[in-house]
Every structure is written in structure tokens, then in C-alpha cells.
Amino acid sequence: MKTLSLILGASLLFSTFASAETNLPDRQTELPAHAKAASTEYLVPRDLATIPNTEFGNKVKQGYSLFVNSQTMRGQYVGNEQNCANCHMQAGMKANSAPLWGAFMAYPAYRKKNDKVNTYAERIQGCFKYSMNGVAPAVDSPELVALTAYSYWLAMGGLLDKYDMQSTQIPEMSDAVVQLGGKADSFVLPETIAAALPIEQRNKLAGRGYPKLAKSAQTPSIERGEIVYKQTCSTCHGDSGQGLKQDGVQSFPPLWGKGSFNWGAGMHRVNTAAFFIYENMPLGKSIQLSNQQAWDVAAFMNSHERPQDPRFTGDLKANQEQYHNHQGYYGKTVNGKVVGENAFPAEAVD
Amino acid sequence: MPMKNIFRSIIGLSALLLVQAPAFSATPPAAMVCESCHGTAGLGTPNLAPMLAGMDKDYLVEQINHFKNGNRKNPSMTSMVMTLATPESVQQVAAFFASLPAPTISNIEKRGDNVIITDPARKLVYQGDWTRNIPACATCHGPSGLGVAHFPRLASQHADYISNQLTAWQNKKRTGDKNNVMATIAQQLTASEIQHLAQYFAAIK
Known part of the structure; x- marks a missing residue:
């Protein structure tokens, strides 16, 4: 833990943020999935209407707006038809839907894979690169400042209320502190909360990520998944996974194709998608599919082409071996075609 | 003289088209019965019938079929849709109302445009x-x-x-x-x- 603190301190002081654009470490490490916890344990963020009318409050508000309508960043940072809120229900507040409060409290996090401590801001940069098929805004950009401020606000409000400090205002913190994340030594929590939630516990908040789904009895099948898709999903996501768009506004997200998340995004993993789908789909209903159907439809969805993995440098096999040792179809042959060979352009920004 | 006649004919024809175009020429016969409640412009009548103008065609087809198969229950609509005997007539009626202009909205609000919402x-x-x-x-x-x-x-x-x-x-x-x-x-x-x-x-x- 001491070593980690030192690393963190060093990162803070010398700021490794700038290197984010020059290399592309595998930041999309699999989202940790745990068994579902009792709902009473989840953090419940405060009502958006309580965001103060201050400079800090305005950053929080902007973060919310960017989160639900990410298309305002289209062409600059966002290269597809996705909005953050497509995969994080209730504008990132909902437990078991990869809530921002759960992620915020889990960073900075040390990753064995790139031997680096990633800050929360850097984690969000990964979302832009992969899930949004775009180019990450700089850490000190208004967009990243806003998104991290919003995440912090959700987490802190939820924590204060959970620990019976409903009347305590959410402390306003500097951008630098907020961008590190809630697991940093320098992140100050009220004493009672700090005592109840030591640093090593903060990345395990109940409701973080998508709840783990038991393996299906049968190996996930693209063919069975197609049937599930047509029966259940196509009404909102379209016959060819293109989503639904009206008057230039993409209301339902594309699940594959050029407007979708790319081959580096966490959601391209069959298991992550199965966890998400089982718990969160259909919208407003949640858990409707059987365990097997969720796995099958996740396989079907993720067997289609999407934008290229931005880490791809021309050798599909090499990229697969380096970054795709997990449950997914990248580099594998489906219906006679190697998935990833016909991928759409990555970083589709102007 | 022939020139004048042609001119007159053109004027006459235009006048005829102008009068007929909005109200009659576009309405397929199958949709006539709908207009008594939903209006010739498809804008509906309060406490009687909804606005149909500009609705999605597939949605309208779906709803007519729901009335036919009992998924939607409404005594007058259940009998009205029976006048649309063929799938083609259902399509025609739906396409007609879908093509009518719905009131335009000037200030469109998207999610995220406002954060603090008290209402x-x-x-x-x-x-x-x-x-x-x-x-x-x-x-x-x-x-x-x-x-x-x-x-x-x-x-x-x-x-x-x-x-x-x-x-x-x-x-x-x-x-x-x-x-x-x-x-x-x-x-x-x-x-x-x-x-x-x-x-x-x-x-x-």
C-alpha cells in the first residue's frame, strides 16, 4: 500500500497525464464483476436539482449534460453515435449499470498490464478512445474536468447520505484532486466515512460495474443469439444493429457497425455485454432474458464488425494476441470471415 | 383567340387544383371515414380523437392492427378499423396521415440541455x-x-x-x-x- 501511495504521489506531482495520447496502454482492462449485492448497500446520488450554482456546480452540471448527450462532442472527441448514458443507465447513477460513483471511488488503480497507475481521468480518456471511438480530450480540458467533477459529485453525495450526513454539503474540491479519483491518498473523506471505507475497500462498492452472471449451460451461440435479437432487441436497436435515429438525433445506440463502440471497448467482450444486457435490458424493465439468452445475444451482437481497435497497427493476429486474450470474436472466424479484418475506421473524428 | 382559351383553361385548372388539393385529392377513400373525428388535417379533436398528422407510418399500421386484433380496446375504433378490410387499405390510411404535417416545434429540448429541473x-x-x-x-x-x-x-x-x-x-x-x-x-x-x-x-x- 505504501508503495502504491508513493507511485500515486509521484504521478500527481509529475503528472503522467500528458503521455495519454502518445501511447495506448491496454486501459480497457476488464471491468470487475461481482455477485449482485443487496440493494440497500448501493449508493444513491443526490438529486441533480441540488447541484449548487457555483463554479464547481457548473462543472458538475456540464458533466451531466455531456454524459447524457455526448454527441455535443461529436467530431472533436466523439467518433460514433454513442452517448455515455447508453451503457451507464440513469446518467451514470444506477447501481449494477457501471455507475460513475463506483468507478470514481476505484481510481487511481494500479494495472499490472501496463505497470502503471491510472487515474480516474485517464480511465475516462480510455472511454473516449474506445467506447466513443474518438480522441480523448486532454485531462485539463473543460470536458474532462466536467466529467470527473460530475462523477465525484455523484460519489460524494451518495457517501454522505449513506453515512447519515444528509445535511452536509458536498465539499468542492480542486480539479487535480478530483481527477485522481476517490481512491487516492490525497482524497479527503469525512472522518466517519474514511473510517468505514479504508482505501483498499473503496474499489469494492456494492453495485459497481455490471453484476457477474453465471456461465450459461450451453456455450454462447451466435445463431441462437440472432433469434433473441430479432425477438427482443431489434425493435429499439434496428434490424442491422444500427439503432434508431430521428431528425439527426440517435435515440437508441447502434450495437455494431461504424456508429458503435470499437474493438477496444469493454463492451465488445461477450461476458461484459452479457452481464450488462442481462441486468439492464430492455430499458426500464431490466432482467427479462434468461441467463442463456443473455449470453447468446451478447455473442451475436459482438460477432459483428465495428470500428477497429485503435491499438491495431496493421497486424490483426498480433493485435489479437497482445490485447484480445479474452472472451470476444476479434481475430476469430465467423461465417467464413475473420472478424476485425473489415473493421470500420478507428478514431473517427474530424 | 386560341391563346386566350389556353390561358383561361390554365387558370381554370389551377383554381380547381388549388381548391381540391388540400382537402380531397390527397385523401384516399379508405381514410375518409377517419377524417370525421381525426380531422381533414389529421390534427384530431380534443376529447374525441388523437392527432395522427405526421405520426410514423409503421406506428399507425401497428396501431390499426392492434385495434383489429384486440390488443387495443376502444369501441368506436374497433368498429372503424373493420372498414379497412385489406392490408393495403391499412397501409394507405397510415401513409396518408403520416404524410400530413404535424405542428412544428420551435425550441426542441434534448436530454441534458437542462440539468436543474424542478417541475x-x-x-x-x-x-x-x-x-x-x-x-x-x-x-x-x-x-x-x-x-x-x-x-x-x-x-x-x-x-x-x-x-x-x-x-x-x-x-x-x-x-x-x-x-x-x-x-x-x-x-x-x-x-x-x-x-x-x-x-x-x-x-x-
Whole structure:
């Protein structure tokens, strides 16, 4: 833990943020999935209407707006038809839907894979690169400042209320502190909360990520998944996974194709998608599919082409071996075609 | 002289077209019966019939079929749709009303445009209430409730119609939605929320 603190301190002081654009470490490490916890344990963020009318409050508000309508960043940072809120229900507040409060409290996090401590801001940069098929805004950009401020606000409000400090205002913190994340030594929590939630516990908040789904009895099948898709999903996501768009506004997200998340995004993993789908789909209903159907439809969805993995440098096999040792179809042959060979352009920004 | 005659004929013909175009020439015979309640412009009549103008064609086809197969229960509509005997006539009527212009909305509001929303109905529209698993209405019904493909437009729809429908979803007089999503959401709404939501959407002009 001491070593980690030192690393963190060093990162803070010398700021490794700038290197984010020059290399592309595998930041999309699999989202940790745990068994579902009792709902009473989840953090419940405060009502958006309580965001103060201050400079800090305005950053929080902007973060919310960017989160639900990410298309305002289209062409600059966002290269597809996705909005953050497509995969994080209730504008990132909902437990078991990869809530921002759960992620915020889990960073900075040390990753064995790139031997680096990633800050929360850097984690969000990964979302832009992969899930949004775009180019990450700089850490000190208004967009990243806003998104991290919003995440912090959700987490802190939820924590204060959970620990019976409903009347305590959410402390306003500097951008630098907020961008590190809630697991940093320098992140100050009220004493009672700090005592109840030591640093090593903060990345395990109940409701973080998508709840783990038991393996299906049968190996996930693209063919069975197609049937599930047509029966259940196509009404909102379209016959060819293109989503639904009206008057230039993409209301339902594309699940594959050029407007979708790319081959580096966490959601391209069959298991992550199965966890998400089982718990969160259909919208407003949640858990409707059987365990097997969720796995099958996740396989079907993720067997289609999407934008290229931005880490791809021309050798599909090499990229697969380096970054795709997990449950997914990248580099594998489906219906006679190697998935990833016909991928759409990555970083589709102007 | 022949020139003058031709000129006269052109004027006569134009006048005829001008008079006939909006009211008659476009209305397919099968849709005539609909117009008595839904209006020649498809704008509906309060406390009688909803606005159909500009609705998605596939949505309208779906709804006519729901009346036919009993998924939607309404005594007058159940008998009215029986006049549309063939799938072609259903298509024709739906295409006709879909082609009529709906009132245009000047200030379209997207999710995220406003963060602090105090009006409870408007909050449901743009933010939902996830403690009851209610997503923002605008997620499926679009910015300002303008509709998204076969998810119908709610903006400037008659308030009585919207509240009747939400109640119909609750008491299962209206069914047939894919995955039962709208029925599930409607079950969560209180009577007062239904009234306020209906008024909110009706007032979007």
C-alpha cells in the first residue's frame, strides 16, 4: 500500500497525464464483476436539482449534460453515435449499470498490464478512445474536468447520505484532486466515512460495474443469439444493429457497425455485454432474458464488425494476441470471415 | 383567340387544383371515414380523437392492427378499423396521415440541455425516476417528445388522449408493445403524474 501511495504521489506531482495520447496502454482492462449485492448497500446520488450554482456546480452540471448527450462532442472527441448514458443507465447513477460513483471511488488503480497507475481521468480518456471511438480530450480540458467533477459529485453525495450526513454539503474540491479519483491518498473523506471505507475497500462498492452472471449451460451461440435479437432487441436497436435515429438525433445506440463502440471497448467482450444486457435490458424493465439468452445475444451482437481497435497497427493476429486474450470474436472466424479484418475506421473524428 | 382559351383553361385548372388539393385529392377513400373525428388535417379533436398528422407510418399500421386484433380496446375504433378490410387499405390510411404535417416545434429540448429541473412532470420526461425504473420519456419518444421511428410523437398530442392511453396501459386496455416496456413503465405512474405528463406533452407547441 505504501508503495502504491508513493507511485500515486509521484504521478500527481509529475503528472503522467500528458503521455495519454502518445501511447495506448491496454486501459480497457476488464471491468470487475461481482455477485449482485443487496440493494440497500448501493449508493444513491443526490438529486441533480441540488447541484449548487457555483463554479464547481457548473462543472458538475456540464458533466451531466455531456454524459447524457455526448454527441455535443461529436467530431472533436466523439467518433460514433454513442452517448455515455447508453451503457451507464440513469446518467451514470444506477447501481449494477457501471455507475460513475463506483468507478470514481476505484481510481487511481494500479494495472499490472501496463505497470502503471491510472487515474480516474485517464480511465475516462480510455472511454473516449474506445467506447466513443474518438480522441480523448486532454485531462485539463473543460470536458474532462466536467466529467470527473460530475462523477465525484455523484460519489460524494451518495457517501454522505449513506453515512447519515444528509445535511452536509458536498465539499468542492480542486480539479487535480478530483481527477485522481476517490481512491487516492490525497482524497479527503469525512472522518466517519474514511473510517468505514479504508482505501483498499473503496474499489469494492456494492453495485459497481455490471453484476457477474453465471456461465450459461450451453456455450454462447451466435445463431441462437440472432433469434433473441430479432425477438427482443431489434425493435429499439434496428434490424442491422444500427439503432434508431430521428431528425439527426440517435435515440437508441447502434450495437455494431461504424456508429458503435470499437474493438477496444469493454463492451465488445461477450461476458461484459452479457452481464450488462442481462441486468439492464430492455430499458426500464431490466432482467427479462434468461441467463442463456443473455449470453447468446451478447455473442451475436459482438460477432459483428465495428470500428477497429485503435491499438491495431496493421497486424490483426498480433493485435489479437497482445490485447484480445479474452472472451470476444476479434481475430476469430465467423461465417467464413475473420472478424476485425473489415473493421470500420478507428478514431473517427474530424 | 386560341391563346386566350389556353390561358383561361390554365387558370381554370389551377383554381380547381388549388381548391381540391388540400382537402380531397390527397385523401384516399379508405381514410375518409377517419377524417370525421381525426380531422381533414389529421390534427384530431380534443376529447374525441388523437392527432395522427405526421405520426410514423409503421406506428399507425401497428396501431390499426392492434385495434383489429384486440390488443387495443376502444369501441368506436374497433368498429372503424373493420372498414379497412385489406392490408393495403391499412397501409394507405397510415401513409396518408403520416404524410400530413404535424405542428412544428420551435425550441426542441434534448436530454441534458437542462440539468436543474424542478417541475416533476418535466423531470420525468428528461430524467425519469429510476427509483421506480422509469427511464426518461425522451429516451424513446425523442427530444421534446417528437417521436423516434415507431415510438410515437407525444408533443402537442391532446392531453386527454395521452392520459387515457397511460391509464389504458395500466388497466391493460392497451397492450401489444414489444417487450411490454410501455405497460411496465405506465404501471409505475401515479394518477397525478399521468395528468401532469399529459398536460406537459400537450403544451409542447
